[in-house]
Amino acid sequence: MRGRKRHARAAEPLPLDLCDLCGVTLPPERTVSTYVPDSSAALPGRDAYDGLRLLTACCEQHLTALREQYRARPFVQEELWAAKIERELNAGTPVLTMTQLGCRTGLHEPEIRRAIAWHNAHLPPRP
Ligand SMILES: [Zn+2]
Known part of the structure; x- marks a missing residue:
């Protein structure tokens, strides 16, 4: 590698979570989340969570609003x-x-x- 400078590796992007209600992105440690019943939820590799959807929100108010949306959804x-x-x-x-x-x-x-x-x-x- 004579004559070439080694470039520093690009920093890994920080993981961010998305509020399911307003779409704001935050580091995972600043979000709140919960599981709710949802008959459309069957994710690959997560059979034990079939029928449960993980909701993520930026604050308790948005998590409550999301919970209410899913409470009204028939299972x-x-x-x-x-x-x-x-x-x-x-x-x-x-x-x-x-x-x-x-x-x-x-x-x-x-x-x-x-x-x-x-x-x-x-x-x-x-x-
Ligand atoms: Zn939000």
Whole structure:
């Protein structure tokens, strides 16, 4: 490396969290958060938290407002099942049969069929 100066590595960006209500960004230690029931929540790698959504806010007032929004949202079992199915279908490993889908989601066939029906009934309208 003769003749070349070594450049200092760029500093790692500080992690920031986003208030789910107002969008302000803050360091994680300055935010408040809580879990609320949400039947659309099934995140990859977080099966134990299925049906729970982590809310993050910049202050207690905004966290309370977010809690109220989710309190008014109905918890629909079929929506949670559909979210679990979608997570598995997007996981990268092909699912070829209903049995495979059942094994991966922990759902029984009637639940899978109800979830698919719910999903199809809630597709956004085509333009
Ligand atoms: Zn906020």
